[in-house]
Every structure is written in structure tokens, then in C-alpha cells.
Amino acid sequence: MAGVPLAWYLILSAILFALGIAGFLFRRNLITMFMSIELMLNAVNLSFVAFSYKFGRVDGQIFTFFVMVVAAAEAAVGLAIILAVFRTRKTLAVDEIDSLKY
């Protein structure tokens, strides 16, 4: 039975990672930027699981598990920070958050 080349999974992962980078660089809304980071982490997870399949071992999936935990922790803290910023400035646009300059 012919399957899907493993490389396709990795290329898909690379595409999603690149999309995440693009989102982070081009978007101006804090929450969307943060979501782009989540997209990147998801792409990394796909790579881990694909490699885990490649080696027929479970350790890649374990790494994915830890990445998920970390992503959840980051989400909690990140959104709390975004809330705090919004509270003092009433904006989510990243270029309007620029009080720190010379």
C-alpha cells in the first residue's frame, strides 16, 4: 500500500512555519501576532510527530506534548500581558505602543 511521502509532512510543516513568520512580521494587531507564534509552534509540532514516525519511536511525540504545555503556559501569560497593556493604553495596534524611545 502506497502511503504519503514523509517529506510532504515536513514541507507542510515548513509552509505553516513560514506563514507564522509572515503573520508575525506583517500583522499589527498584538493578538494576531501572538496567534502567528502559535501557528509556528504548531508547525514545529507537526515536524516532531513526523520525525517520531520516521524513527518509529515515541520521543518526538513526547516533545510535542511538552511544546503543547509550553504553548498553553505562554498563552496564559501572553494574554494576561496583552490585557494589561490594553488596560493602560486602550489599543491593540503594535505601532501605537511606542512610549519607550530615546
Added chain:
Amino acid sequence: MPADFIPSTQDLLRLLPEAVLVAAGTIGLVLEPLLRDSRKRVTGVFSLAGLIVALWAVVVSRAYPGTAFRNMIVVDGFATFFRTLVIAVGILTVILSLHYIQRERPESGEFYPLLVFSVAGQCLMAVGNELIVIFIGLEISSIASYILAGYLRDDPRSNESGLKYFLLGSFATAFFLYGVAWIYGATGTTNLREIGDIIAKPEIRPPLVIVGTSAALMLVGLAFKVAAAPFQIWAADVYQGAPAPVTAFLAAGPKAAAFAVMVRILMVAFDPIGAAWEPLLWIVALATMTIGNFAALVQDNIKRLLAYSSIAHAGYVLVAVTAHSDAGSAAVMFYLAAYAFMNVGAFAVVTHVARAGERRLSLSDFAGLARREPAVAGLFTIFLLSLIGIPLTGGFFGKFYIFKAALESRLYLLTILGLLNSAVAAYYYLRVLVAMYFHEPAAGTVEAMPVTPGVSFVLWFSAGATLLLGIFPTLVLQFADQGASLALVR
């Protein structure tokens, strides 16, 4: 359950400092809600005790060198050195913040447990021998640092700092992870030593370009964390906006731990392909020094000035990493130790001079400081001279060992450019000195204020350590030398 998975007593002893720190942080957390608002400082004192016990634990676990938890962590001289360093930075930061946090956000005592957890994460980074552990340690340290940077949540500067640190830090983490995924895919392991072994054997080595790409991705992530060019953009804003004691901590603790990880990864896992990453680091080191120093020239805000200076110092350290030798690693360790003290000292001065709400941060606020508060000004002079690299200070020997290691590795051009950079750097430090000693204070400056005991202790201690390192460098250098060679044992 197979018995060999149950951690042995030795395993636990090797992890003792981290365990102590986590326990101290947790107990601090439980303690915090039991305290009245005016007594929240008690968690600080408790955390201080925890950090000191952790320092003792480092000494204990030093007696049990080796790997633990199925090669997940390794206790060697290198790890012990960095553990000691980050815990020491933690202690100084706690002492420095005792009065500050009481003044700026008295109702909340979670600051100190967070700091302790962050230090625990950095210790894990120092001992991590496996990318999973390093990654989790890095995240513990980073996430706690994001929170600390934004700790004064009603202050727009502080939460802006937290936000920028968080966004760019997470972005960097994603790169680091992608690199880890690739190296796992290429070698089938995440253990640094095993990666090194596989890469060293050409017959089973995966394509060099794959290994190189993964190394590059991981380096991008770490470069963000140490604020190396071209990923230094966040540092100035973050350091300027964060509460001054936190800035002192960020520039010393997390940065040292990130360098520890960088050195360990490069020297253990990617040692065989040194030829591939050395040129890359060469450029990064040069760019970091130059950008840091030249940007610092035009700063008027003292925190921003020190932030750029911190970037420049990361550049010097990168020169030593580029040397790719035992001497280079030793120089990294020595320099980070010296830098930690002078940096914490300098920020202690900033904490004192800035006053409540951190309003007095421009260079003109330092004008005439020597007349108003001669002791503070004198100690600040020591730190600034050390940052320049004047003999008899720790900074001098730091730079000396770095450039010596660079010369031994035949990085002549980089050494020359580095020395030129140091000369440029002297200019902006001297600007501060001139302001302190020769400028008249601007109209309406406030009268001198007594230095709080905490700040005073940090000032005198850091100054003492800076001078000690400048006069008897071998004390620490021996320690560093042993650590550096251990990191390379195959």
C-alpha cells in the same frame, strides 16, 4: 515499573539546587496570601533565604559530578559555575528589590517567588544535557522574566516592556524549537552528547546542510535570548521599560544562562562542525558589539544607555564563543561573572537615583551627583570603569581573557575590531562620569536621599566583587578553567 527509572539518591542530589529553589518559590507562594499588605516583604526575605540555601546546595551537588535522570542533566564544573552565578545574581536582585517593590507595588508579594522560579529555570539551563530539559528550563526562565518585566502593570512603560519581551521572546522560542525538531529528525536524539557523537562520524552523519540549518535555527533562538545582532532590537525597549532591579536581573541572569546553553550546545553537540558556525558567529559578534556601542553613544536615558552597553558586552562574549576553544569558554564564564557584578551594581545606582516611579533617568539627573552623594558616585565610577575595561577592575580581565582566547584561535581581525569597539565604548561611559563630576546639577534637582540598606549592600558588594576580580582574577579564572575543560570531555 522498571526499577532503573526510579531516580536514585545521587540523581536527586545532582538536582538539589533546582529542587531547593522550586521548594522555596512554592513555599513563598503559599506564604504570600497569609501576609498583610504592609508585610509582603517577608516573602522577599524568605526567598533570599531559599536562594542562599540553594547556593549551599550547589556546593553539595558539586561533590557528585556526573549525569542524572538518564543523561537528562549533567553536573560538571561548567554547570556549577553557572548555577553559582545565576543564584548569586538572584540574591543580589532580591536584595535590590526589597525596598523598590515595597515602594512601587506594595500589595503584591509574588515578585520574589517569580524571581526564584526564574533562577531555577536558569539553573536547569545550566545543567541541561538534553534539549528537552534545556527548552523547558529556558521557558521557565523566560516566562517568569516576561512577567517580571511587566510586573508594574499599571505603569505603561513596564507593561510595554513585558509585552515586547514576551512577543519577541516567544517568536525566538519558535525558532529554537524548529531547530530542535530538525536536529532530532537528523540524528534521532535530543541528547547533546549523542548528537555530537553522531555528527562526529562522517559515515553516519546526516547531510551537513541539514545539521547546519538546524544549528542555525537554534542559534537564531538563542541569539534573541542573549540580544545578539540582528536580533537585539527588543533589548533596548525591554531594559528601559522594566523595573530597574528587573533590568539588572535580565541583563545578568537570563543572559548568562542563555550563553551557558549556547556554549554547551556549540561545544558539545556541534563541536565537530565548528568550521560551519564559526564564521557566522564572527559576523554576529562584530555586529553585536558595533551596533550596541554606536547606538549607546546617542542615548540620554541612562537605562537605555546601559541596555545598549549590555548588547555590546554580549558582543564581546560572542567573540569568546567564536574562539571555539577551552580558553574561549573560560573567558565566556569569567566575563559573564564580572559583567554580572558590574551590571547589577550599575543598576543599583540607577535604582537609587531614579527615585519613586523611576522619573529621574536622564543623564542630566546624574549631573553633580558626585557633590550630592559622593559615595554613590564613587561606587558608580568603579562600575563604569569596569564596564570600560580599565585595569584593576573585573571588566579589564574579562576583556583581556576574551581577546587572548580570540588571538589564540587566530581571530586577529575580530580582536582588533573588538578593541576599537572598546575604545568607542569608553566615550559614552565617560559622558556619564563627566556629568557626575563636572556638570552643575540642573535647576530644581532634589536633595540627596539616604541610600536604603538593600541598595547599599548591593552597591558595596558588587563594587567589592568587581575590584576583587580585577585584582585577583585567578580566583575565579581557575574555577572557570576547570569548568570549561569539563564541558568538552567526550
Added chain:
Amino acid sequence: MNFYLLTVLKTAVVAAALLTTLAYLQWIERKVIAHIQIRMGPYRVGPHGLLQPLADVIKLLTKEDLIPAHVNKFFYMLAPFLAVSLALISIAVIPFGPEIEIGGTRTWMQLTDLNIGILFLLAISSVSVYGIALGGWASNNKYSLLGSLRSAAQMISYELPLGLALAAPLLMAGTLSLREIVYAQSGYWFGMIPKWAVFQMPAPQVIGFLIFLIAAFAETNRLPFDLPEAENELVAGFHTEYSSMKFASFFMAEYANMVTITAVATTVFLGGWMAPFPAEYGSRLVPTAVLGLAGALALYHGFHPLRPRDRRTLPVVGVVFLVLAGVFLLPAVQSWLLPLFWFLAKTGALLFLFIWVRGTLPRFRYDQLMRFGWKFLFPVAVVNLFATALLVALFG
């Protein structure tokens, strides 16, 4: 028989049964509440209002499908669809009974058994908040938004105790597959007491079961935790702007969630399709006895009617019950009808509890709800899990 054909067949049966149940659950609820409040309940359409659900369906289907001008169209349409499909999908992993043989074909009374069954259920239940959240947001109405924000917060908060309460019996079963969980609860202590998770040694899950039930009320947005749709504060909460079939979808989703969560409670805590006492004490006669008694009661009331109409309807009902009671005596069908009976009886009892509570308890205030969830239910669930783990490690 062909695997695919069989699966399609089973799916069709389960779907038909589930959808009918959903429709009639609402009738039962109205009747029960009515009796608690000493009213008649639906009465007009068909005997005892039995055709009321049908009438409701026709009404909802033929009503004008209004889409307010100010809504976000895409998400407004998507939300009820999400809500109902996620609510219906979980039934796929619930085991109704053991492996059975009908006409020479062996099959499980379960659509599919995943070895991550419980995780699948938790995953689906955690995603099902989107239907409500999006519906409220897309309605572009402050009441709806408030309702959906409340529901999101509430569902996240109560999912923790729910998951923790579920984890404790899993420790004793040692598997995540729902089928195996039921088998882990087979057998009897002293030949009497069933080894259900609520009674199982070394750590009876009575507290876990209670936590699960309380959290289940919150997860399904039922009274006393129905704040997302608190009429007197939020008009109707997240579905204020919905009408016709879309409204019906939300309604159906609520009932489907209720059915699923009681079915899960039955499976994990109450031994699934296992009988409450062994066959040698006559457990196989219980359905006959219950149905027979019900039939006899109906017949009696039919011959001594309170209302004129009862004279015609109740005897029919009585006869139907008696026939059913007889069916349970046929050995040919007992093998699969008995487990099904026990499963439905337990689930039905829990559903009755849901309705009963709705008729009895007042609504919580929002801050009380949150405080109760985080400061009481969550710690208790954690302690329960730890205690169970300890007991299992020591004596398991």
C-alpha cells in the same frame, strides 16, 4: 456482514434513537417540571401532549428564518451548526452494551471504540464552547456577547473539575477506552455490591461522581448554572437573535449534551450496562417487573380515569408496557436487551435528576458560580484525584 454496511446500519439506528430521544426529552422535561409545579404541562397535542414534540418541530421548521441585518453572517450561520454537530458526535464512542449476536452477525453495541475514548469525549466537550461563544459574538448584541462570554468562562472553569473527576476512576480502570472501562467495573463484591466505580475498592468514587455531576450541570448550561441564558438578566443570552431552525439547533445541542454527559457518567461511574446486582438474585427479571408494574398502573388508571380522555389512552399505554415486559422474558433477545435496559435505566435516572434539579434549585449568581467552581469544586476534585492515586498505589 460487510463492516461498512454494518456501521452505516448501526449509525442509522443510533441516530434515529438519539434524535427521537432528544425530541421527547423535552416533552418529558416539560411534563416533569409541570408536575413539580403542580401544572398539567403539554396536554393539547395528541394524548397527554405526546405529539407536542412533533408539533414543535413542524413549527420550528416552518417559521421564517430571520437573519438580523447587523450580524456577522458567516459566524452567525456557523455557530448553531457547530453547536449541534459537536454535541451529537460524542455519542459515537458511548458503549450501550456488550458484543452481541443478531442473526449470525457479531457486533458491539457501540459505534466505535477508541483507545483514547475519554480523551475524545473531553476534546469534543472542550471544543463545544465555540458554538455558543461564536453565536453570541456574531449576533452583535451586547446581551448575546455577555451571555457567550459567561458561557466561555463557565465552561473553561468547570471543565477542570470535570476532567479531574473523570481521571480518578480511570486510575482504577487503567485504560482510556470506554468499553474496557465498563468491563473493569464488572463483577460484584461479596456477590452483592456491584464493582462500579462509585463502589469500587480501594477508592470508591462517590465524591468524584458528585463532582462530575455538578460540573456536568455547568458544562451543559443547565440550571442552577444556566447563566449564559439567564432570561431576566440577559434577555435570552447567546441565542437572543436566533430563530427558527438555528434556534432549534442550539436547543437540540443543549439536550444532546445532556444525554451525552449522563451517558458518560453512567459508563464511567455507574458501570455502564452492568446490572446492579447479580443474575442469580434475579436481576434479569427486573425489567419485566418494572415494565409490568408500570403497565398494571396504567391499566388501573385507565379503568378509573381522572379525566375523560384517560379512558381511551391509558389502557393502550398499559398494554404496550405489558407487551414490552413480556419481550424482556424472551431468551432470544435478553442477551442484548438487558444490557441496553440497564444502560438506559441509569442514564434515564440521571436525566431525571437533571430535570428535577431544574425544577427545584434557583440560579446562582455569576460570581458565586465562579467562586464555587474554583475555590470549592476544583480543590475537592484535586484532593479526590490525589487520594485515589494514593489508594490505588498502595492497595491497587
Added chain:
Amino acid sequence: MDTFLFLIFAAIAVGCGVIVVSQRHPIHSAISLIGVMGSLAVLYLLLGAEFIAATQVLVYAGAVMVLFLFVIMLLNAGVEPPGGKSWPVRLLGIPLLVVLLGVVSFLIRGWIPVKETVVFGSFTGGGPRDVGGALFTEYLLPFEIVSVLILVAILGAVVLGGKEID
């Protein structure tokens, strides 16, 4: 069948990914991101990682994204104003990313031979028993220390997001 499933869900993932980064409204991005995560969960199933697939839905779609959605709704985040990062950045950035992506894909194609394929069901080491076994034996230390991370995150959320005192 495998190829078919992969192509469908990969297409959904990429499509939703594009929407995540191209939509101006955060809610649209969030919902598409859930789409990406959901289709990745299916791909994990194809790769034999059942446990991870379930946790993917449970943690990402069920917890993380609910949090995002919650914050977006709470702050009533509206449409991003047009403009955004300056055009030179886009003009340079997008082609650069595409080129980078091409290089990476080329690397992967050269590295992983095409005959190395994924067949659904051939790897069964990703069930809850296997993952749990590895977590509690070999990966005991990371598993324990990650709890510290969660503690820090909870603490941070409370410190930064807690009730305002004034």
C-alpha cells in the same frame, strides 16, 4: 486513501493558515487557527499519534484558542486599520519568505527520500499507554519540571491579570 486524506487536510491547514495571517479581523484569524489545529490533529492520527491528536484538540483547540477568543471578545478587538507595516517590508519580505520556503523544501526533498512514506496504521506506538509510559519513566524529569512552568504561568496570569486594586 492515505494520500487523499493527507491532501485534503493539508489543504485545509494551509488554507486556514493563509487566512490566519491575511485576515484583518482577529476573530477570523482565531477561527482559522482552530481550523489549522483541527486538521493537524487529523494528520497526527494519520501519523499514528493518537494521544497527541487528542491532546492537540483538547489543549490547543479546547483551551488555548478559547482563551484567545475570550480575550478578543472581551477587548472587543475590531478590524485592523488598513496600511500595516510599510510596503517595502512586504515587497521584500514576502518574496524572501517564499524563496526561503523553496530552499527549505528543496533541502527536505533531498534529505528524506521519497520512498520513505507514511502508511496509516503502520506505526502504533502513539497510544496513551506508550506516551504515558515514556513520560513517567524515561522523561520523568521534564515531566516534573514542566509543572513548575505551569505554576509560573498561573502565577503570572494572576499577577498581571488580577483585579485592579484602586
